[in-house]
Amino acid sequence: MAFEGLTERLQNAMKKIRGKGKVTDADLRETMREIRLALLEADVNFDVVKNFVKTVRDRASGTKVLEGLNPAQQIVKIVDEELTKTMGEEAVPLNKSDKIPTIIMMSGLQGAGKTTTVGKLANKLKTDEKARPLMIAADIYRPAAIDQLVQVGEQIDVPVFEMGTDVNPVEIVRKGLEKAAEDHNDYVFIDTAGRLQIDEQLMQELSDIKELAHPDEILLVIDAMTGQNAVATAEGFDKKLDITGVVLTKLDGDTRGGAALSIRAATGKPIKFVGQGEKMADLDVFHPDRMASRILGMGDMLSLIEKTQKKFDDKQAQELTEKMRENTFDFNDFLDQMTQIQSMGPMEDLIKMIPGMANNPALKNVQMDPKDIEHTKAVVYSMTTAERERPEILNPSRRRRIAAGSGRPIHEVNRMIKQFGEMKKMMQQASNGNMSGMEGLMGG
Ligand code: GDP
Numbered sequence: 001m002a003f004e005g006l007t008e009r010l011q012n013a014m015k016k017i018r019g020k021g022k023v024t025d026a027d028l029r030e031t032m033r034e035i036r037l038a039l040l041e042a043d044v045n046f047d048v049v050k051n052f053v054k055t056v057r058d059r060a061s062g063t064k065v066l067e068g069l070n071p072a073q074q075i076v077k078i079v080d081e082e083l084t085k086t087m088g089e090e091a092v093p094l095n096k097s098d099k100i101p102t103i104i105m106m107s108g109l110q111g112a113g114k115t116t117t118v119g120k121l122a123n124k125l126k127t128d129e130k131a132r133p134l135m136i137a138a139d140i141y142r143p144a145a146i147d148q149l150v151q152v153g154e155q156i157d158v159p160v161f162e163m164g165t166d167v168n169p170v171e172i173v174r175k176g177l178e179k180a181a182e183d184h185n186d187y188v189f190i191d192t193a194g195r196l197q198i199d200e201q202l203m204q205e206l207s208d209i210k211e212l213a214h215p216d217e218i219l220l221v222i223d224a225m226t227g228q229n230a231v232a233t234a235e236g237f238d239k240k241l242d243i244t245g246v247v248l249t250k251l252d253g254d255t256r257g258g259a260a261l262s263i264r265a266a267t268g269k270p271i272k273f274v275g276q277g278e279k280m281a282d283l284d285v286f287h288p289d290r291m292a293s294r295i296l297g298m299g300d301m302l303s304l305i306e307k308t309q310k311k312f313d314d315k316q317a318q319e320l321t322e323k324m325r326e327n328t329f330d331f332n333d334f335l336d337q338m339t340q341i342q343s344m345g346p347m348e349d350l351i352k353m354i355p356g357m358a359n360n361p362a363l364k365n366v367q368m369d370p371k372d373i374e375h376t377k378a379v380v381y382s383m384t385t386a387e388r389e390r391p392e393i394l395n396p397s398r399r400r401r402i403a404a405g406s407g408r409p410i411h412e413v414n415r416m417i418k419q420f421g422e423m424k425k426m427m428q429q430a431s432n433g434n435m436s437g438m439e440g441l442m443g444g
Helices: 004-015 025-042 046-060 072-088 114-129 143-156 168-183 200-213 231-242 259-269 290-297 299-326 330-344 347-350 370-381 386-391 396-406 410-431
Strands: 103-108 134-135 187-191 217-223 244-249 271-275 281-283
Touching: 004 025, 004 072, 004 290, 025 046, 025 072, 046 259, 072 143, 072 259, 072 290, 103 114, 103 200, 114 134, 114 143, 114 187, 114 217, 114 271, 114 281, 134 168, 168 187, 168 370, 187 200, 217 231, 217 259, 231 259, 244 259, 244 347, 259 271, 259 281, 259 290, 271 396, 290 386, 290 410, 299 330, 299 410, 330 386, 370 396, 370 410, 396 410
Parallel strands: 103 187, 103 217, 134 187, 217 244, 244 271
Antiparallel strands: 271 281
16 A cells, blocks of 8 residues: 555654653654654655754744644644645646647656556546547557557547657647647647656657647656656656646555655645546545645544644634733733744734734735844843733833843833833724734834
Protein backbone atom coordinates (compact mmCIF):
# COMPACT_ATOMS: atom_id res chain seq x y z
CA MET A 1 0.00 0.00 0.00
CA ALA A 2 1.15 3.54 -0.74
CA PHE A 3 2.96 5.41 2.05
CA GLU A 4 2.80 2.41 4.36
CA GLY A 5 6.33 2.74 5.68
CA LEU A 6 6.10 6.50 6.01
CA THR A 7 2.79 6.37 7.82
CA GLU A 8 4.08 3.78 10.23
CA ARG A 9 7.24 5.70 10.98
CA LEU A 10 5.44 8.99 11.44
CA GLN A 11 3.04 7.32 13.82
CA ASN A 12 5.93 5.80 15.74
CA ALA A 13 7.63 9.17 15.93
CA MET A 14 4.49 10.57 17.49
CA LYS A 15 3.85 7.60 19.78
CA LYS A 16 6.65 8.58 22.12
CA ILE A 17 5.08 11.88 22.99
CA ARG A 18 1.52 10.63 22.96
CA GLY A 19 -0.10 10.77 26.32
CA LYS A 20 2.60 13.02 27.72
CA GLY A 21 1.23 15.98 29.61
CA LYS A 22 4.26 18.05 28.69
CA VAL A 23 6.65 17.80 25.78
CA THR A 24 10.17 18.85 26.71
CA ASP A 25 12.68 20.30 24.27
CA ALA A 26 14.41 16.94 24.25
CA ASP A 27 11.16 15.15 23.40
CA LEU A 28 10.53 17.55 20.58
CA ARG A 29 14.07 17.14 19.27
CA GLU A 30 13.73 13.38 19.33
CA THR A 31 10.34 13.49 17.59
CA MET A 32 11.66 15.82 14.92
CA ARG A 33 14.65 13.57 14.39
CA GLU A 34 12.32 10.62 13.83
CA ILE A 35 10.12 12.60 11.47
CA ARG A 36 13.17 13.69 9.53
CA LEU A 37 14.39 10.10 9.18
CA ALA A 38 10.90 8.92 8.23
CA LEU A 39 10.75 11.45 5.41
CA LEU A 40 14.25 10.75 4.17
CA GLU A 41 13.56 7.05 4.18
CA ALA A 42 10.39 7.70 2.18
CA ASP A 43 12.71 9.27 -0.40
CA VAL A 44 11.54 12.81 0.08
CA ASN A 45 13.91 15.37 -1.38
CA PHE A 46 16.57 16.47 1.12
CA ASP A 47 15.90 20.21 0.89
CA VAL A 48 12.18 19.62 1.24
CA VAL A 49 12.79 17.56 4.38
CA LYS A 50 15.09 20.17 5.83
CA ASN A 51 12.58 22.97 5.37
CA PHE A 52 9.72 20.85 6.57
CA VAL A 53 11.44 19.84 9.79
CA LYS A 54 12.55 23.36 10.52
CA THR A 55 9.08 24.79 10.04
CA VAL A 56 7.43 22.12 12.17
CA ARG A 57 10.02 22.53 14.91
CA ASP A 58 9.68 26.31 14.97
CA ARG A 59 5.92 26.12 15.06
CA ALA A 60 5.83 23.36 17.67
CA SER A 61 8.15 25.14 20.05
CA GLY A 62 6.43 28.49 19.59
CA THR A 63 2.89 27.26 19.98
CA LYS A 64 0.94 27.98 23.07
CA VAL A 65 -0.74 24.91 24.51
CA LEU A 66 -4.27 24.90 23.20
CA GLU A 67 -6.95 24.01 25.64
CA GLY A 68 -8.28 20.50 25.12
CA LEU A 69 -5.38 19.28 23.00
CA ASN A 70 -2.49 17.36 24.44
CA PRO A 71 0.99 18.16 23.16
CA ALA A 72 1.12 15.14 20.87
CA GLN A 73 -2.16 16.13 19.28
CA GLN A 74 -0.85 19.61 18.69
CA ILE A 75 2.25 18.31 17.03
CA VAL A 76 0.16 15.99 14.88
CA LYS A 77 -1.91 18.99 13.89
CA ILE A 78 1.17 20.98 12.94
CA VAL A 79 2.68 18.07 11.02
CA ASP A 80 -0.59 17.58 9.17
CA GLU A 81 -0.85 21.24 8.26
CA GLU A 82 2.74 21.42 7.11
CA LEU A 83 2.42 18.22 5.04
CA THR A 84 -0.58 19.81 3.39
CA LYS A 85 1.34 23.01 2.71
CA THR A 86 4.28 21.08 1.30
CA MET A 87 1.94 19.54 -1.24
CA GLY A 88 0.30 22.82 -2.16
CA GLU A 89 -2.63 23.54 0.21
CA GLU A 90 -5.47 23.62 -2.29
CA ALA A 91 -6.58 21.47 -5.19
CA VAL A 92 -5.70 23.22 -8.46
CA PRO A 93 -8.15 22.76 -11.32
CA LEU A 94 -7.35 22.12 -14.94
CA ASN A 95 -6.55 25.29 -16.93
CA LYS A 96 -9.27 26.05 -19.38
CA SER A 97 -9.28 28.27 -22.41
CA ASP A 98 -12.14 30.71 -22.87
CA LYS A 99 -12.44 29.66 -26.47
CA ILE A 100 -12.60 26.12 -27.76
CA PRO A 101 -10.73 23.93 -27.82
CA THR A 102 -8.81 23.83 -24.57
CA ILE A 103 -5.52 22.23 -25.53
CA ILE A 104 -3.85 19.87 -23.09
CA MET A 105 -0.41 18.60 -23.87
CA MET A 106 0.81 15.55 -21.99
CA SER A 107 4.48 14.91 -21.39
CA GLY A 108 6.53 12.48 -19.38
CA LEU A 109 9.03 9.67 -19.44
CA GLN A 110 8.17 6.40 -21.08
CA GLY A 111 6.03 4.17 -18.92
CA ALA A 112 4.99 6.98 -16.59
CA GLY A 113 1.39 6.53 -17.64
CA LYS A 114 0.87 9.27 -20.24
CA THR A 115 -1.34 7.39 -22.65
CA THR A 116 -3.41 5.89 -19.85
CA THR A 117 -3.79 9.32 -18.22
CA VAL A 118 -4.87 10.96 -21.49
CA GLY A 119 -7.68 8.40 -21.64
CA LYS A 120 -8.58 8.85 -17.99
CA LEU A 121 -8.74 12.64 -18.27
CA ALA A 122 -10.72 12.61 -21.51
CA ASN A 123 -13.07 10.13 -19.89
CA LYS A 124 -13.45 12.27 -16.81
CA LEU A 125 -14.28 15.40 -18.82
CA LYS A 126 -16.71 13.43 -20.93
CA THR A 127 -18.45 12.12 -17.83
CA ASP A 128 -18.31 15.25 -15.66
CA GLU A 129 -18.92 17.92 -18.30
CA LYS A 130 -20.33 16.00 -21.23
CA ALA A 131 -17.23 17.26 -23.06
CA ARG A 132 -16.33 16.18 -26.61
CA PRO A 133 -12.58 15.66 -26.56
CA LEU A 134 -10.23 14.63 -29.33
CA MET A 135 -7.02 12.75 -28.58
CA ILE A 136 -4.03 13.21 -30.88
CA ALA A 137 -1.52 10.34 -31.13
CA ALA A 138 1.84 12.08 -31.51
CA ASP A 139 4.14 9.34 -30.22
CA ILE A 140 5.52 7.89 -33.44
CA TYR A 141 8.51 6.16 -31.94
CA ARG A 142 6.72 3.40 -30.12
CA PRO A 143 4.32 1.87 -32.67
CA ALA A 144 2.33 0.24 -29.90
CA ALA A 145 1.68 3.69 -28.44
CA ILE A 146 -0.68 4.64 -31.26
CA ASP A 147 -2.54 1.33 -31.03
CA GLN A 148 -2.80 1.76 -27.30
CA LEU A 149 -4.38 5.20 -27.62
CA VAL A 150 -6.75 3.95 -30.31
CA GLN A 151 -7.83 1.15 -27.99
CA VAL A 152 -8.32 3.54 -25.11
CA GLY A 153 -10.38 5.75 -27.43
CA GLU A 154 -12.64 2.85 -28.35
CA GLN A 155 -13.03 1.92 -24.73
CA ILE A 156 -14.20 5.37 -23.63
CA ASP A 157 -15.78 6.31 -26.94
CA VAL A 158 -13.53 9.29 -27.65
CA PRO A 159 -12.10 9.89 -31.17
CA VAL A 160 -8.36 9.55 -31.78
CA PHE A 161 -6.50 11.45 -34.48
CA GLU A 162 -3.52 9.54 -35.85
CA MET A 163 -1.35 9.54 -38.99
CA GLY A 164 0.71 6.44 -38.33
CA THR A 165 4.39 6.55 -37.51
CA ASP A 166 5.89 8.06 -40.65
CA VAL A 167 4.81 11.65 -40.22
CA ASN A 168 6.61 14.24 -38.12
CA PRO A 169 4.87 14.66 -34.72
CA VAL A 170 4.60 18.44 -35.12
CA GLU A 171 2.80 17.91 -38.42
CA ILE A 172 0.49 15.36 -36.78
CA VAL A 173 -0.41 17.87 -34.11
CA ARG A 174 -1.04 20.58 -36.69
CA LYS A 175 -3.39 18.36 -38.66
CA GLY A 176 -4.99 17.09 -35.48
CA LEU A 177 -5.79 20.64 -34.37
CA GLU A 178 -7.33 21.37 -37.77
CA LYS A 179 -9.48 18.31 -37.38
CA ALA A 180 -10.55 19.41 -33.89
CA ALA A 181 -11.54 22.83 -35.27
CA GLU A 182 -13.60 21.18 -38.01
CA ASP A 183 -15.34 18.90 -35.55
CA HIS A 184 -15.78 21.55 -32.86
CA ASN A 185 -14.11 19.47 -30.19
CA ASP A 186 -13.98 21.32 -26.89
CA TYR A 187 -10.82 19.63 -25.61
CA VAL A 188 -7.77 18.36 -27.42
CA PHE A 189 -5.28 16.05 -25.76
CA ILE A 190 -1.85 15.64 -27.28
CA ASP A 191 -0.21 12.36 -26.34
CA THR A 192 3.51 12.92 -26.90
CA ALA A 193 6.47 10.58 -27.00
CA GLY A 194 8.45 9.65 -23.94
CA ARG A 195 11.94 8.34 -23.41
CA LEU A 196 13.54 6.36 -20.66
CA GLN A 197 15.48 9.48 -19.78
CA ILE A 198 15.27 13.12 -20.64
CA ASP A 199 17.20 13.77 -23.86
CA GLU A 200 17.77 16.83 -25.94
CA GLN A 201 16.05 15.55 -29.07
CA LEU A 202 12.87 14.68 -27.21
CA MET A 203 12.83 18.04 -25.46
CA GLN A 204 13.27 19.83 -28.76
CA GLU A 205 10.36 17.93 -30.25
CA LEU A 206 8.15 18.76 -27.27
CA SER A 207 9.17 22.42 -27.49
CA ASP A 208 8.24 22.45 -31.17
CA ILE A 209 4.84 20.96 -30.40
CA LYS A 210 4.33 23.49 -27.66
CA GLU A 211 5.22 26.35 -29.96
CA LEU A 212 2.77 25.18 -32.58
CA ALA A 213 -0.13 24.26 -30.32
CA HIS A 214 0.10 26.91 -27.58
CA PRO A 215 -1.38 24.50 -25.04
CA ASP A 216 -3.49 25.87 -22.18
CA GLU A 217 -2.13 23.13 -20.01
CA ILE A 218 1.12 21.18 -20.16
CA LEU A 219 0.83 18.29 -17.79
CA LEU A 220 3.82 16.27 -16.79
CA VAL A 221 2.93 12.68 -15.96
CA ILE A 222 5.11 11.24 -13.24
CA ASP A 223 5.31 7.76 -11.84
CA ALA A 224 4.99 8.07 -8.06
CA MET A 225 7.18 5.00 -7.64
CA THR A 226 10.21 6.95 -8.86
CA GLY A 227 10.51 8.75 -5.52
CA GLN A 228 12.62 11.84 -5.50
CA ASN A 229 13.99 11.09 -8.97
CA ALA A 230 10.66 12.59 -9.87
CA VAL A 231 12.10 15.93 -8.81
CA ALA A 232 14.93 15.77 -11.33
CA THR A 233 12.52 14.67 -14.04
CA ALA A 234 10.08 17.43 -13.20
CA GLU A 235 12.83 20.04 -13.13
CA GLY A 236 14.14 18.84 -16.50
CA PHE A 237 10.76 19.02 -18.20
CA ASP A 238 9.85 22.25 -16.49
CA LYS A 239 13.02 23.99 -17.55
CA LYS A 240 12.36 23.28 -21.19
CA LEU A 241 8.57 23.33 -21.31
CA ASP A 242 7.45 25.44 -18.36
CA ILE A 243 4.88 22.84 -17.37
CA THR A 244 1.61 23.95 -15.81
CA GLY A 245 0.89 20.93 -13.66
CA VAL A 246 1.72 17.38 -12.69
CA VAL A 247 -0.22 14.13 -12.72
CA LEU A 248 1.16 11.62 -10.29
CA THR A 249 0.40 8.04 -11.33
CA LYS A 250 0.52 4.66 -9.62
CA LEU A 251 -0.42 5.90 -6.19
CA ASP A 252 -2.25 2.59 -5.82
CA GLY A 253 1.17 0.91 -5.72
CA ASP A 254 3.51 0.78 -2.77
CA THR A 255 5.08 4.16 -3.38
CA ARG A 256 6.99 5.54 -0.44
CA GLY A 257 5.81 9.10 -0.71
CA GLY A 258 8.92 10.87 -1.96
CA ALA A 259 7.43 12.10 -5.22
CA ALA A 260 4.13 13.24 -3.74
CA LEU A 261 5.89 15.22 -1.04
CA SER A 262 8.77 16.61 -3.09
CA ILE A 263 7.36 17.78 -6.39
CA ARG A 264 5.35 20.81 -5.40
CA ALA A 265 7.89 22.09 -2.94
CA ALA A 266 10.82 21.53 -5.28
CA THR A 267 9.32 22.80 -8.54
CA GLY A 268 6.50 25.06 -7.43
CA LYS A 269 4.23 23.31 -9.92
CA PRO A 270 0.95 21.91 -8.63
CA ILE A 271 0.01 18.26 -8.65
CA LYS A 272 -3.41 18.41 -10.25
CA PHE A 273 -4.46 14.77 -10.52
CA VAL A 274 -3.44 11.39 -9.20
CA GLY A 275 -3.75 8.05 -10.93
CA GLN A 276 -4.74 5.28 -8.59
CA GLY A 277 -5.16 2.24 -10.82
CA GLU A 278 -5.10 0.98 -14.38
CA LYS A 279 -8.79 1.45 -15.14
CA MET A 280 -10.16 4.54 -16.87
CA ALA A 281 -12.07 5.61 -13.76
CA ASP A 282 -8.97 5.49 -11.56
CA LEU A 283 -8.12 9.18 -11.69
CA ASP A 284 -8.76 11.68 -8.90
CA VAL A 285 -8.33 15.37 -8.33
CA PHE A 286 -5.37 15.87 -6.02
CA HIS A 287 -6.34 17.34 -2.64
CA PRO A 288 -3.24 18.16 -0.58
CA ASP A 289 -5.13 18.07 2.73
CA ARG A 290 -6.64 14.67 2.09
CA MET A 291 -3.31 13.33 0.94
CA ALA A 292 -1.64 14.66 4.10
CA SER A 293 -4.18 12.88 6.29
CA ARG A 294 -3.71 9.74 4.28
CA ILE A 295 0.06 9.94 4.70
CA LEU A 296 -0.25 10.55 8.42
CA GLY A 297 -2.85 7.83 8.70
CA MET A 298 -4.46 9.56 11.66
CA GLY A 299 -7.84 10.47 10.23
CA ASP A 300 -9.71 9.99 13.50
CA MET A 301 -7.26 11.92 15.56
CA LEU A 302 -7.22 14.75 13.04
CA SER A 303 -10.97 15.16 13.02
CA LEU A 304 -10.95 15.12 16.82
CA ILE A 305 -8.29 17.82 16.80
CA GLU A 306 -10.33 19.86 14.36
CA LYS A 307 -13.41 19.64 16.53
CA THR A 308 -11.53 20.54 19.70
CA GLN A 309 -9.86 23.42 17.95
CA LYS A 310 -13.17 24.77 16.74
CA LYS A 311 -14.68 24.55 20.21
CA PHE A 312 -11.63 26.28 21.59
CA ASP A 313 -11.75 29.04 18.99
CA ASP A 314 -15.44 29.61 19.60
CA LYS A 315 -14.94 29.76 23.35
CA GLN A 316 -12.03 32.15 23.01
CA ALA A 317 -13.90 34.43 20.64
CA GLN A 318 -16.80 34.47 23.05
CA GLU A 319 -14.55 35.31 25.99
CA LEU A 320 -12.92 38.07 24.02
CA THR A 321 -16.24 39.56 23.00
CA GLU A 322 -17.36 39.48 26.60
CA LYS A 323 -14.21 41.24 27.75
CA MET A 324 -14.69 43.85 25.10
CA ARG A 325 -18.24 44.45 26.19
CA GLU A 326 -17.43 44.59 29.88
CA ASN A 327 -14.35 46.67 29.25
CA THR A 328 -12.11 44.22 31.14
CA PHE A 329 -9.73 43.61 28.25
CA ASP A 330 -6.27 44.08 29.78
CA PHE A 331 -2.66 43.96 28.65
CA ASN A 332 -2.51 40.19 29.22
CA ASP A 333 -5.34 39.69 26.76
CA PHE A 334 -3.64 42.12 24.45
CA LEU A 335 -0.42 40.11 24.61
CA ASP A 336 -2.30 36.88 23.99
CA GLN A 337 -4.01 38.32 20.99
CA MET A 338 -0.82 39.70 19.54
CA THR A 339 1.07 36.46 19.97
CA GLN A 340 -1.74 34.51 18.42
CA ILE A 341 -2.13 36.94 15.60
CA GLN A 342 1.59 36.92 14.91
CA SER A 343 1.57 33.17 14.45
CA MET A 344 -1.24 33.48 11.95
CA GLY A 345 -0.07 35.81 9.25
CA PRO A 346 0.09 39.43 8.14
CA MET A 347 -1.19 41.77 10.79
CA GLU A 348 -3.29 43.95 8.49
CA ASP A 349 -5.37 40.94 7.42
CA LEU A 350 -5.78 39.68 10.90
CA ILE A 351 -6.88 42.82 12.67
CA LYS A 352 -9.81 42.72 10.33
CA MET A 353 -10.83 39.38 11.77
CA ILE A 354 -11.46 40.88 15.18
CA PRO A 355 -15.22 40.97 15.63
CA GLY A 356 -16.56 44.23 14.28
CA MET A 357 -13.38 45.26 12.46
CA ALA A 358 -13.94 43.65 9.08
CA ASN A 359 -15.50 46.51 7.16
CA ASN A 360 -14.12 49.38 9.10
CA PRO A 361 -13.00 51.90 6.44
CA ALA A 362 -10.30 53.22 8.76
CA LEU A 363 -8.50 49.90 8.42
CA LYS A 364 -8.33 49.97 4.67
CA ASN A 365 -4.80 51.26 4.41
CA VAL A 366 -3.41 50.02 7.68
CA GLN A 367 0.08 48.60 7.35
CA MET A 368 2.01 47.09 10.17
CA ASP A 369 5.61 46.33 10.57
CA PRO A 370 6.27 43.04 12.44
CA LYS A 371 9.05 44.88 14.29
CA ASP A 372 6.50 47.21 15.82
CA ILE A 373 4.62 44.27 17.23
CA GLU A 374 7.81 42.99 18.82
CA HIS A 375 8.43 46.39 20.38
CA THR A 376 4.90 46.56 21.67
CA LYS A 377 5.24 43.10 23.14
CA ALA A 378 8.53 44.05 24.79
CA VAL A 379 6.78 46.94 26.49
CA VAL A 380 4.01 44.68 27.81
CA TYR A 381 6.55 42.10 28.98
CA SER A 382 8.20 44.78 31.08
CA MET A 383 5.00 45.43 33.01
CA THR A 384 4.21 43.69 36.27
CA THR A 385 1.16 41.47 36.52
CA ALA A 386 -0.72 44.16 38.38
CA GLU A 387 0.12 46.73 35.72
CA ARG A 388 -1.03 44.46 32.95
CA GLU A 389 -4.30 43.80 34.68
CA ARG A 390 -4.92 47.39 35.70
CA PRO A 391 -3.32 49.72 33.15
CA GLU A 392 -4.78 52.72 34.97
CA ILE A 393 -2.08 52.42 37.65
CA LEU A 394 0.64 53.17 35.11
CA ASN A 395 1.93 56.45 36.52
CA PRO A 396 4.98 58.32 35.14
CA SER A 397 7.55 56.53 37.32
CA ARG A 398 6.17 53.11 36.43
CA ARG A 399 6.25 54.12 32.77
CA ARG A 400 9.89 55.17 33.03
CA ARG A 401 10.74 51.81 34.57
CA ILE A 402 8.92 50.02 31.75
CA ALA A 403 10.74 52.09 29.15
CA ALA A 404 14.08 51.19 30.70
CA GLY A 405 13.09 47.52 31.03
CA SER A 406 11.91 47.16 27.47
CA GLY A 407 14.59 49.31 25.91
CA ARG A 408 11.93 51.46 24.23
CA PRO A 409 11.84 55.26 24.47
CA ILE A 410 9.44 56.69 27.02
CA HIS A 411 7.35 58.51 24.40
CA GLU A 412 6.74 55.18 22.70
CA VAL A 413 5.60 53.61 25.97
CA ASN A 414 3.31 56.54 26.61
CA ARG A 415 1.86 56.41 23.16
CA MET A 416 1.32 52.67 23.34
CA ILE A 417 -0.55 52.94 26.64
CA LYS A 418 -2.64 55.77 25.31
CA GLN A 419 -3.48 53.82 22.16
CA PHE A 420 -4.33 50.79 24.23
CA GLY A 421 -6.83 52.88 26.17
CA GLU A 422 -8.32 54.16 22.95
CA MET A 423 -8.51 50.67 21.58
CA LYS A 424 -10.34 49.47 24.66
CA LYS A 425 -12.86 52.22 24.27
CA MET A 426 -13.30 51.33 20.65
CA MET A 427 -13.68 47.69 21.39
CA GLN A 428 -16.44 48.47 23.80
CA GLN A 429 -18.14 50.59 21.20
CA ALA A 430 -17.62 47.91 18.58
CA SER A 431 -19.20 45.32 20.78
CA ASN A 432 -22.15 47.65 21.07
CA GLY A 433 -22.26 47.94 17.31
CA ASN A 434 -20.59 51.32 16.93
CA MET A 435 -17.21 51.43 15.19
CA SER A 436 -14.60 54.05 14.58
CA GLY A 437 -10.93 54.11 13.67
CA MET A 438 -8.30 51.85 15.13
CA GLU A 439 -5.34 52.66 12.93
CA GLY A 440 -1.94 53.30 14.38
CA LEU A 441 -2.37 51.11 17.42
CA MET A 442 0.77 49.12 16.97
CA GLY A 443 2.59 51.70 14.94
CA GLY A 444 6.09 52.54 16.05
P1 GDP B 1 3.28 5.97 -21.18
O1 GDP B 1 4.48 5.27 -21.75
O2 GDP B 1 3.71 7.13 -20.34
O3 GDP B 1 2.27 6.34 -22.19
O4 GDP B 1 2.62 4.96 -20.12
P2 GDP B 1 1.33 4.05 -20.25
O5 GDP B 1 0.11 4.87 -20.24
O6 GDP B 1 1.51 3.09 -21.34
O7 GDP B 1 1.40 3.31 -18.85
C1 GDP B 1 2.45 2.42 -18.50
C2 GDP B 1 1.89 1.36 -17.57
O8 GDP B 1 1.50 1.92 -16.34
C3 GDP B 1 0.65 0.66 -18.13
O9 GDP B 1 0.73 -0.71 -17.81
C4 GDP B 1 -0.49 1.31 -17.35
O10 GDP B 1 -1.59 0.45 -17.20
C5 GDP B 1 0.17 1.57 -16.03
N1 GDP B 1 -0.45 2.67 -15.30
C6 GDP B 1 -0.67 3.95 -15.69
N2 GDP B 1 -1.22 4.68 -14.69
C7 GDP B 1 -1.38 3.84 -13.66
C8 GDP B 1 -1.88 3.99 -12.32
O11 GDP B 1 -2.33 5.07 -11.87
N3 GDP B 1 -1.86 2.89 -11.52
C9 GDP B 1 -1.37 1.69 -11.96
N4 GDP B 1 -1.36 0.68 -11.12
N5 GDP B 1 -0.87 1.53 -13.19
C10 GDP B 1 -0.87 2.57 -14.03
